[in-house]
Amino acid sequence: MDTWIGLMSGTSMDGIDAVLVSFQGTTVRTHGTHSISYPEDLRHRLMLASQNHATPDEIGELGTLTGLLFADAAESLIRQSDIAVSSIQAIGSHGQTLRHQPSGPGRFSLQIGNPAIIAEKTGITTVGDFRSRDMAAGGQGAPLVPAFHQHFFSSDTEDRCILNLGGIANITWIPSSPDSPVTGFDTGPANALMDAWCQDQTGRPYDDGGQWAQEGIVDQSLLTDMLSDAYFDRPAPKSTGKEKFNLEWVKTLVLRHKKTRPEDVQRTLLQLSVITAVRQMPQSPAMVIYVCGGGTRNPLLMKELSQALSPIRVVDTAKLGINPLWVEPTAFAWLARQTMERKPGNLAEVTGAKGPRILGAIYPA
Structure with a gap:
Protein backbone atom coordinates (compact mmCIF):
# COMPACT_ATOMS: atom_id res chain seq x y z
CA MET A 1 0.00 0.00 0.00
CA ALA A 142 -3.91 30.00 -5.03
CA PRO A 143 -6.18 28.50 -4.10
CA LEU A 144 -4.71 25.12 -5.03
CA VAL A 145 -6.99 22.87 -2.97
CA PRO A 146 -9.96 23.09 -5.43
CA ALA A 147 -8.30 20.49 -7.69
CA PHE A 148 -8.36 18.09 -4.74
CA HIS A 149 -11.96 19.04 -3.96
CA GLN A 150 -12.98 18.32 -7.54
CA HIS A 151 -11.29 14.91 -7.57
CA PHE A 152 -12.68 13.65 -4.27
CA PHE A 153 -15.87 15.63 -3.64
CA SER A 154 -17.62 15.75 -7.03
CA SER A 155 -21.20 14.53 -7.35
CA ASP A 156 -23.46 13.93 -10.33
CA THR A 157 -26.60 14.41 -8.23
CA GLU A 158 -26.05 17.67 -6.34
CA ASP A 159 -24.18 20.94 -6.79
CA ARG A 160 -21.58 21.23 -4.06
CA CYS A 161 -19.87 24.23 -2.56
CA ILE A 162 -16.85 23.45 -0.40
CA LEU A 163 -16.23 26.28 2.06
CA ASN A 164 -12.87 26.29 3.81
CA LEU A 165 -12.83 28.46 6.93
CA GLY A 166 -9.13 28.81 7.60
CA GLY A 167 -7.27 32.01 8.34
CA ILE A 168 -8.62 33.08 4.96
CA ALA A 169 -11.91 31.69 3.65
CA ASN A 170 -12.16 30.14 0.21
CA ILE A 171 -14.84 28.36 -1.74
CA THR A 172 -14.81 25.69 -4.41
CA TRP A 173 -17.93 25.48 -6.56
CA ILE A 174 -18.43 21.97 -8.01
CA PRO A 175 -21.51 21.78 -10.25
CA SER A 176 -23.14 18.40 -10.75
CA SER A 177 -23.13 18.95 -14.50
CA PRO A 178 -19.86 17.81 -16.11
CA ASP A 179 -20.31 20.58 -18.69
CA SER A 180 -20.02 23.32 -16.06
CA PRO A 181 -16.54 24.32 -14.87
CA VAL A 182 -15.30 24.08 -11.31
CA THR A 183 -14.53 27.52 -9.89
CA GLY A 184 -12.91 28.66 -6.69
CA PHE A 185 -11.36 31.68 -5.01
CA ASP A 186 -10.62 33.32 -1.67
CA THR A 187 -13.71 35.11 -0.38
CA GLY A 188 -11.82 37.10 2.26
CA PRO A 189 -10.89 36.79 5.92
CA ALA A 190 -12.13 34.08 8.27
CA ASN A 191 -10.17 33.16 11.40
CA ALA A 192 -7.12 35.35 10.73
CA LEU A 193 -8.74 38.66 11.66
CA MET A 194 -10.68 37.23 14.60
CA ASP A 195 -7.49 35.63 15.95
CA ALA A 196 -5.45 38.80 15.48
CA TRP A 197 -8.01 41.04 17.21
CA CYS A 198 -8.48 38.56 20.07
CA GLN A 199 -4.71 38.34 20.60
CA ASP A 200 -4.34 42.11 20.55
CA GLN A 201 -7.21 42.82 22.93
CA THR A 202 -7.15 39.86 25.33
CA GLY A 203 -3.73 38.25 24.99
CA ARG A 204 -5.37 34.97 23.95
CA PRO A 205 -4.29 33.59 20.55
CA TYR A 206 -7.88 32.87 19.48
CA ASP A 207 -11.48 33.20 20.64
CA ASP A 208 -12.15 29.67 21.89
CA GLY A 209 -15.51 28.53 20.55
CA GLY A 210 -16.47 32.11 19.68
CA GLN A 211 -17.30 32.77 23.34
CA TRP A 212 -15.91 36.31 23.38
CA ALA A 213 -17.70 37.23 20.16
CA GLN A 214 -20.91 35.94 21.72
CA GLU A 215 -20.62 38.68 24.36
CA GLY A 216 -20.73 41.35 21.66
CA ILE A 217 -23.18 42.62 19.06
CA VAL A 218 -22.70 43.39 15.39
CA ASP A 219 -21.86 47.05 14.77
CA GLN A 220 -23.68 47.61 11.48
CA SER A 221 -21.82 50.83 10.69
CA LEU A 222 -18.43 49.17 11.22
CA LEU A 223 -19.56 46.15 9.19
CA THR A 224 -20.59 48.43 6.31
CA ASP A 225 -17.14 50.02 6.40
CA MET A 226 -15.49 46.62 6.31
CA LEU A 227 -17.65 45.43 3.43
CA SER A 228 -16.70 48.49 1.38
CA ASP A 229 -13.24 47.02 0.76
CA ALA A 230 -12.76 46.62 -2.98
CA TYR A 231 -11.52 43.03 -2.65
CA PHE A 232 -14.98 41.68 -1.94
CA ASP A 233 -16.38 42.95 -5.25
CA ARG A 234 -13.38 41.93 -7.33
CA PRO A 235 -14.15 39.16 -9.84
CA ALA A 236 -12.40 35.81 -9.71
CA PRO A 237 -9.74 34.56 -10.10
CA LYS A 238 -8.58 36.16 -6.88
CA SER A 239 -6.65 35.24 -3.76
CA THR A 240 -5.56 37.11 -0.68
CA GLY A 241 -3.85 36.77 2.69
CA LYS A 242 -2.65 38.53 5.83
CA GLU A 243 -0.67 41.07 3.85
CA LYS A 244 -4.12 42.47 3.00
CA PHE A 245 -6.41 41.45 5.86
CA ASN A 246 -4.46 41.96 9.05
CA LEU A 247 -4.65 43.67 12.45
CA GLU A 248 -3.74 47.06 11.01
CA TRP A 249 -6.62 46.76 8.54
CA VAL A 250 -8.99 46.23 11.49
CA LYS A 251 -7.49 48.99 13.64
CA THR A 252 -7.65 51.54 10.82
CA LEU A 253 -11.38 50.92 10.46
CA VAL A 254 -12.04 50.82 14.21
CA LEU A 255 -10.52 54.31 14.55
CA ARG A 256 -13.63 55.60 12.80
CA HIS A 257 -15.86 53.77 15.30
CA LYS A 258 -14.24 54.60 18.62
CA LYS A 259 -17.38 53.86 20.67
CA THR A 260 -17.47 50.26 19.47
CA ARG A 261 -16.54 47.86 22.28
CA PRO A 262 -13.73 45.34 21.63
CA GLU A 263 -16.16 42.41 21.90
CA ASP A 264 -18.45 44.12 19.39
CA VAL A 265 -15.53 44.36 16.97
CA GLN A 266 -14.93 40.62 17.43
CA ARG A 267 -18.59 39.87 16.79
CA THR A 268 -18.55 42.10 13.71
CA LEU A 269 -15.46 40.36 12.34
CA LEU A 270 -17.25 37.03 12.69
CA GLN A 271 -20.22 38.43 10.78
CA LEU A 272 -17.86 39.76 8.11
CA SER A 273 -16.50 36.25 7.57
CA VAL A 274 -20.04 34.90 7.15
CA ILE A 275 -21.39 37.62 4.88
CA THR A 276 -18.42 37.78 2.51
CA ALA A 277 -18.50 34.00 2.03
CA VAL A 278 -22.27 33.79 1.55
CA ARG A 279 -22.54 36.76 -0.83
CA GLN A 280 -19.92 35.34 -3.18
CA MET A 281 -21.33 31.83 -3.42
CA PRO A 282 -23.03 30.76 -6.64
CA GLN A 283 -26.75 30.18 -6.23
CA SER A 284 -28.34 26.82 -6.94
CA PRO A 285 -31.52 25.21 -5.60
CA ALA A 286 -29.71 21.85 -5.56
CA MET A 287 -26.68 23.14 -3.66
CA VAL A 288 -25.25 21.68 -0.45
CA ILE A 289 -22.53 23.51 1.49
CA TYR A 290 -19.72 21.36 2.91
CA VAL A 291 -17.54 23.21 5.41
CA CYS A 292 -13.97 22.44 6.47
CA GLY A 293 -11.14 24.19 8.28
CA GLY A 294 -10.58 25.46 11.80
CA GLY A 295 -13.69 27.62 11.66
CA THR A 296 -15.81 24.48 12.03
CA ARG A 297 -14.75 24.45 15.71
CA ASN A 298 -16.44 27.83 16.29
CA PRO A 299 -20.11 27.07 17.11
CA LEU A 300 -21.17 30.72 16.76
CA LEU A 301 -19.57 31.00 13.33
CA MET A 302 -21.26 27.79 12.16
CA LYS A 303 -24.62 28.89 13.59
CA GLU A 304 -24.49 32.27 11.83
CA LEU A 305 -23.41 30.61 8.61
CA SER A 306 -26.30 28.14 8.72
CA GLN A 307 -28.81 30.91 9.42
CA ALA A 308 -27.45 33.08 6.61
CA LEU A 309 -27.72 30.21 4.13
CA SER A 310 -31.08 28.78 5.26
CA PRO A 311 -32.80 26.79 3.80
CA ILE A 312 -29.67 25.52 2.03
CA ARG A 313 -28.17 22.56 3.89
CA VAL A 314 -24.85 23.22 5.64
CA VAL A 315 -22.78 20.24 6.86
CA ASP A 316 -19.08 19.55 7.27
CA THR A 317 -16.86 17.42 5.05
CA ALA A 318 -17.04 14.45 7.42
CA LYS A 319 -20.20 13.67 5.43
CA LEU A 320 -17.91 13.21 2.43
CA GLY A 321 -15.44 11.00 4.27
CA ILE A 322 -12.76 13.49 5.39
CA ASN A 323 -12.59 15.14 8.79
CA PRO A 324 -13.01 18.91 8.24
CA LEU A 325 -9.81 19.68 10.16
Missing part, protein backbone atom coordinates in the same frame (compact mmCIF):
# COMPACT_ATOMS: atom_id res chain seq x y z
CA ASP A 2 1.36 3.41 -1.02
CA THR A 3 0.97 6.13 1.58
CA TRP A 4 1.62 9.85 1.50
CA ILE A 5 2.16 12.57 4.10
CA GLY A 6 0.69 16.06 3.87
CA LEU A 7 2.02 18.97 5.93
CA MET A 8 0.12 22.23 6.26
CA SER A 9 0.37 25.47 8.20
CA GLY A 10 -2.16 28.13 7.31
CA THR A 11 -2.42 31.89 7.52
CA SER A 12 -3.33 31.75 11.22
CA MET A 13 0.27 30.64 11.89
CA ASP A 14 -0.76 28.60 14.91
CA GLY A 15 1.14 25.43 14.08
CA ILE A 16 1.60 22.51 11.72
CA ASP A 17 -0.89 19.78 10.81
CA ALA A 18 0.45 16.45 9.51
CA VAL A 19 -1.61 13.65 8.01
CA LEU A 20 -0.73 10.18 6.71
CA VAL A 21 -3.10 8.97 4.02
CA SER A 22 -3.56 6.57 1.15
CA PHE A 23 -5.68 7.06 -1.95
CA GLN A 24 -7.84 4.58 -3.82
CA GLY A 25 -9.75 6.10 -6.71
CA THR A 26 -11.87 8.85 -5.17
CA THR A 27 -11.57 7.46 -1.65
CA VAL A 28 -9.17 8.72 1.02
CA ARG A 29 -8.07 6.55 3.92
CA THR A 30 -6.54 8.38 6.87
CA HIS A 31 -3.91 6.35 8.74
CA GLY A 32 -2.77 8.96 11.24
CA THR A 33 -2.82 12.63 12.15
CA HIS A 34 -0.60 14.84 14.28
CA SER A 35 -0.43 18.53 15.12
CA ILE A 36 2.24 20.65 16.74
CA SER A 37 1.94 24.25 17.86
CA TYR A 38 4.53 26.85 17.04
CA PRO A 39 6.48 28.05 20.09
CA GLU A 40 5.07 31.45 20.97
CA ASP A 41 8.33 33.28 20.27
CA LEU A 42 8.56 31.70 16.80
CA ARG A 43 4.92 32.49 16.05
CA HIS A 44 5.54 36.10 17.04
CA ARG A 45 8.56 36.29 14.73
CA LEU A 46 6.57 34.77 11.87
CA MET A 47 3.81 37.32 12.39
CA LEU A 48 6.32 40.17 12.27
CA ALA A 49 7.96 38.76 9.16
CA SER A 50 4.59 38.45 7.42
CA GLN A 51 4.15 42.21 7.92
CA ASN A 52 7.60 43.00 6.45
CA HIS A 53 9.25 43.47 9.85
CA ALA A 54 12.18 41.12 9.24
CA THR A 55 15.62 41.28 7.66
CA PRO A 56 16.80 38.81 5.00
CA ASP A 57 18.90 37.11 7.69
CA GLU A 58 15.83 36.67 9.89
CA ILE A 59 13.72 35.31 7.03
CA GLY A 60 16.48 32.82 6.20
CA GLU A 61 16.68 31.70 9.82
CA LEU A 62 12.89 31.38 10.04
CA GLY A 63 12.95 29.19 6.94
CA THR A 64 15.36 26.81 8.66
CA LEU A 65 13.52 26.79 12.00
CA THR A 66 10.15 26.13 10.40
CA GLY A 67 11.69 23.46 8.15
CA LEU A 68 12.95 21.66 11.24
CA LEU A 69 9.51 21.83 12.83
CA PHE A 70 7.80 20.56 9.68
CA ALA A 71 10.24 17.63 9.73
CA ASP A 72 9.53 17.05 13.44
CA ALA A 73 5.79 16.95 12.71
CA ALA A 74 6.32 14.33 9.99
CA GLU A 75 8.63 12.23 12.16
CA SER A 76 6.22 12.32 15.11
CA LEU A 77 3.39 11.25 12.81
CA ILE A 78 5.46 8.35 11.49
CA ARG A 79 6.47 7.20 14.99
CA GLN A 80 2.86 6.96 16.17
CA SER A 81 1.77 5.17 13.00
CA ASP A 82 1.88 1.46 12.24
CA ILE A 83 2.76 2.18 8.61
CA ALA A 84 6.19 1.13 7.35
CA VAL A 85 8.36 4.08 6.35
CA SER A 86 9.21 2.25 3.13
CA SER A 87 5.55 2.54 2.07
CA ILE A 88 5.58 6.35 2.29
CA GLN A 89 6.07 7.58 -1.25
CA ALA A 90 6.56 11.26 -0.54
CA ILE A 91 5.77 14.17 1.74
CA GLY A 92 3.85 17.15 0.38
CA SER A 93 4.64 20.29 2.36
CA HIS A 94 2.74 23.51 1.77
CA GLY A 95 5.16 25.42 3.99
CA GLN A 96 4.36 28.56 5.94
CA THR A 97 3.19 31.51 3.86
CA LEU A 98 4.91 34.77 4.77
CA ARG A 99 3.62 36.94 1.93
CA HIS A 100 1.28 36.44 -0.98
CA GLN A 101 1.29 39.15 -3.66
CA PRO A 102 -0.49 37.72 -6.72
CA SER A 103 -0.71 40.98 -8.70
CA GLY A 104 1.68 43.61 -9.99
CA PRO A 105 4.89 43.36 -12.02
CA GLY A 106 6.83 41.57 -9.26
CA ARG A 107 4.07 39.16 -8.26
CA PHE A 108 5.12 36.33 -5.95
CA SER A 109 4.05 34.00 -3.16
CA LEU A 110 6.57 33.23 -0.43
CA GLN A 111 6.36 30.04 1.61
CA ILE A 112 9.13 29.09 4.02
CA GLY A 113 9.91 25.79 5.75
CA ASN A 114 12.85 24.42 3.78
CA PRO A 115 11.74 21.16 2.05
CA ALA A 116 15.37 20.05 1.76
CA ILE A 117 15.54 19.87 5.56
CA ILE A 118 12.36 17.79 5.66
CA ALA A 119 13.76 15.34 3.09
CA GLU A 120 17.10 15.15 4.89
CA LYS A 121 15.68 14.59 8.37
CA THR A 122 12.96 12.12 7.42
CA GLY A 123 14.76 10.30 4.62
CA ILE A 124 11.57 10.64 2.55
CA THR A 125 11.23 12.40 -0.80
CA THR A 126 9.61 15.77 -0.19
CA VAL A 127 7.65 17.99 -2.56
CA GLY A 128 7.39 21.71 -1.79
CA ASP A 129 7.04 25.10 -3.47
CA PHE A 130 3.65 24.27 -4.99
CA ARG A 131 2.56 27.80 -5.87
CA SER A 132 5.36 29.24 -7.99
CA ARG A 133 4.81 27.23 -11.19
CA ASP A 134 1.17 28.25 -11.36
CA MET A 135 2.21 31.89 -10.86
CA ALA A 136 4.86 31.57 -13.57
CA ALA A 137 2.03 30.47 -15.87
CA GLY A 138 0.08 33.63 -15.10
CA GLY A 139 -2.00 32.25 -12.23
CA GLN A 140 -2.59 33.49 -8.71
CA GLY A 141 -0.82 30.47 -7.20
CA TRP A 326 -7.69 17.49 7.88
CA VAL A 327 -8.87 18.40 4.38
CA GLU A 328 -6.05 20.84 3.60
CA PRO A 329 -3.09 18.70 4.72
CA THR A 330 -4.67 15.76 2.91
CA ALA A 331 -4.87 17.91 -0.22
CA PHE A 332 -1.13 18.56 -0.12
CA ALA A 333 -0.42 14.84 0.27
CA TRP A 334 -2.48 14.35 -2.91
CA LEU A 335 -0.76 17.27 -4.65
CA ALA A 336 2.59 15.60 -3.88
CA ARG A 337 1.29 12.44 -5.53
CA GLN A 338 0.21 14.45 -8.56
CA THR A 339 3.71 15.90 -8.79
CA MET A 340 5.45 12.53 -8.44
CA GLU A 341 3.17 11.05 -11.10
CA ARG A 342 3.78 14.05 -13.38
CA LYS A 343 0.13 15.09 -13.34
CA PRO A 344 -1.24 18.65 -13.09
CA GLY A 345 -2.11 19.97 -9.64
CA ASN A 346 -3.82 23.24 -10.49
CA LEU A 347 -7.16 24.17 -12.00
CA ALA A 348 -6.47 26.93 -14.49
CA GLU A 349 -10.07 28.17 -14.33
CA VAL A 350 -9.56 28.71 -10.58
CA THR A 351 -6.09 30.26 -10.44
CA GLY A 352 -6.13 32.04 -13.81
CA ALA A 353 -3.06 30.21 -15.09
CA LYS A 354 -2.59 29.71 -18.82
CA GLY A 355 -3.31 26.01 -18.41
CA PRO A 356 -2.80 22.93 -16.25
CA ARG A 357 0.69 22.62 -14.79
CA ILE A 358 2.68 20.06 -12.82
CA LEU A 359 3.32 21.83 -9.54
CA GLY A 360 6.05 21.65 -6.94
CA ALA A 361 9.77 21.08 -6.59
CA ILE A 362 10.99 17.57 -5.70
CA TYR A 363 13.67 16.99 -3.07
CA PRO A 364 14.65 13.31 -3.38
CA ALA A 365 15.24 11.21 -0.27
